[in-house]
Amino acid sequence: MTSTIEAPRSPRTPKGPYGRSTKKSGVNWEKWGWIYMRVSGVVLVVLIFGHLFVNLMIGEGVSALNFAFVAGKLTNPFWMVWDIIMLWLALIHGGNGMRTLVNDYATSRISRGILKVAILVSVVALIVLGTLVVFTFDPCPAGAPADLVASFCKSL
Amino acid sequence: MSTTTIDNKPVVPEEIKSFTVTLIIRRFNPEVDDEPHWQDFDVQLYPTDRVLDALHKIKWEQDGSLTFRRSCAHGICGSDAMRINGRNRLACKTLMKDLDVTKPIYVEAIKGLPLEKDLIVDMEPFFDSFRAVQPFLMNSVTPVKGKERIQTVAQRARFDDTTKCILCAACTSSCPVFWTDGQYFGPAAIVNAHRFIFDSRDENAAVRLDILNDKEGVWRCRTTFNCTDACPRGIQVTQAIAEVKQAIMRGKA
Numbered sequence: 379m380t381s382t383i384e385a386p387r388s389p390r391t392p393k394g395p396y397g398r399s400t401k402k403s404g405v406n407w408e409k410w411g412w413i414y415m416r417v418s419g420v421v422l423v424v425l426i427f428g429h430l431f432v433n434l435m436i437g438e439g440v441s442a443l444n445f446a447f448v449a450g451k452l453t454n455p456f457w458m459v460w461d462i463i464m465l466w467l468a469l470i471h472g473g474n475g476m477r478t479l480v481n482d483y484a485t486s487r488i489s490r491g492i493l494k495v496a497i498l499v500s501v502v503a504l505i506v507l508g509t510l511v512v513f514t515f516d517p518c519p520a521g522a523p524a525d526l527v528a529s530f531c532k533s534l
Numbered sequence: 535m536s537t538t539t540i541d542n543k544p545v546v547p548e549e550i551k552s553f554t555v556t557l558i559i560r561r562f563n564p565e566v567d568d569e570p571h572w573q574d575f576d577v578q579l580y581p582t583d584r585v586l587d588a589l590h591k592i593k594w595e596q597d598g599s600l601t602f603r604r605s606c607a608h609g610i611c612g613s614d615a616m617r618i619n620g621r622n623r624l625a626c627k628t629l630m631k632d633l634d635v636t637k638p639i640y641v642e643a644i645k646g647l648p649l650e651k652d653l654i655v656d657m658e659p660f661f662d663s664f665r666a667v668q669p670f671l672m673n674s675v676t677p678v679k680g681k682e683r684i685q686t687v688a689q690r691a692r693f694d695d696t697t698k699c700i701l702c703a704a705c706t707s708s709c710p711v712f713w714t715d716g717q718y719f720g721p722a723a724i725v726n727a728h729r730f731i732f733d734s735r736d737e738n739a740a741v742r743l744d745i746l747n748d749k750e751g752v753w754r755c756r757t758t759f760n761c762t763d764a765c766p767r768g769i770q771v772t773q774a775i776a777e778v779k780q781a782i783m784r785g786k787a
Contacts, residue, residue, distance in 0.1 A: 381564050381568075382564060382649060382656060383562065383570070383649040384648050385645070385646050385647055385648055385649075385713070385716065406747055406753075407749075408748075408753040409753050409782070409783075478756075481715070482710075482714045482715060483714060
């Protein structure tokens with residue numbers, strides 16, 4: 379009995395010359411994915427640390443965080459734009475990173491497909507929900523106690 | 535008549551102490567075993583001995599069935615890359631004095647390539663990737679008879695680092711992407727593409743950049759620097775890959 383032990387491998391695509399695939403699609407998504415990760419990464423460093431600094435360190439610090447604080451931020455167009463960019467960039471960045479991990483470590487075509495669809499669904503759901511919240515948020519819900527909502531609600 | 539006695543004793547060089555080292559080697563005999571297993575050997579060695587010397591002592595004095603590749607034994611042929619204490623090294627360049635000999639030394643075959651026997655793997659997938667990047671000079675112009683293709687010192691220096699590759703596969707088999715994705719070209723192939731992409735005498739940089747701009751090309755690289763750490767020739771492998779990425783994005787070398 380003679381056998382060699384094959385190296386553990388994720389599923390291979392059909393072999394062309396030199397044992398690699400010959401399939402070439404028009405757009406190179408791996409390249410654009412890579413560029414996206416680099417660019418969004420740099421932008422996210424600024425956005426996330428800015429977000430954390432404003433929320434947790436400025437003024438009263440972490441104790442200032444409540445419904446009124448968040449509601450106040452989400453009525454300001456500057457923070458709406460900031461949050462929406464952060465939401466989209468971070469979720470796509472994270473989703474693409476997870477996709478890369480699945481490509482590396484999912485060993486069967488089926489598990490790989492299920493995991494990638496799950497990632498796509500959760501990313502899309504979170505982006506839709508997040509976007510909806512940022513654009514349709516009501517900072518002064520009717521009948522809410524005054525001490526829980528933002529100070530500007532009184533003047534309405 | 536008295537003879538002058540030689541009162542100074544002959545100079546005896548201080549004895550260099552040898553010590554016992556335990557090597558734990560991952561063995562696999564395809565004719566008998568279904569799975570690899572670890573086997574330990576005790577060897578008497580000097581600090582200046584190399585892991586390759588230890589393997590020789592085992593093969594010649596203890597167990598002749600131990601199988602490994604080696605050719606020049608001086609770090610040039612690239613035959614004896616193996617995983618020593620979890621790191622890819624050339625057995626002929628790893629000295630005992632640089633290892634912690636109070637603990638056993640683990641030696642196994644490089645990972646990510648099919649294991650054939652003991653420390654020997656099938657290198658064909660590795661060489662397939664190497665061939666795929668067209669690692670040879672391509673130039674349509676014939677130089678004037680009796681003349682060389684002229685290159686300035688700076689032009690030669692541009693790709694000097696990647697000319698040092700000995701194709702030992704230490705880098706490619708240290709790459710976690712290559713371990714799981716057999717289609718990825720791997721660091722060694724990209725290093726050898728880099729050597730010609732940035733060579734001013736070569737005309738086909740665009741072809742190689744196109745080959746490496748593949749789904750399984752340079753974009754697979756996750757910059758973990760395992761390859762740079764593994765390279766026995768000290769090539770800045772990760773930097774070379776990054777330079778190829780830059781060249782692809784700019785569309786030229």
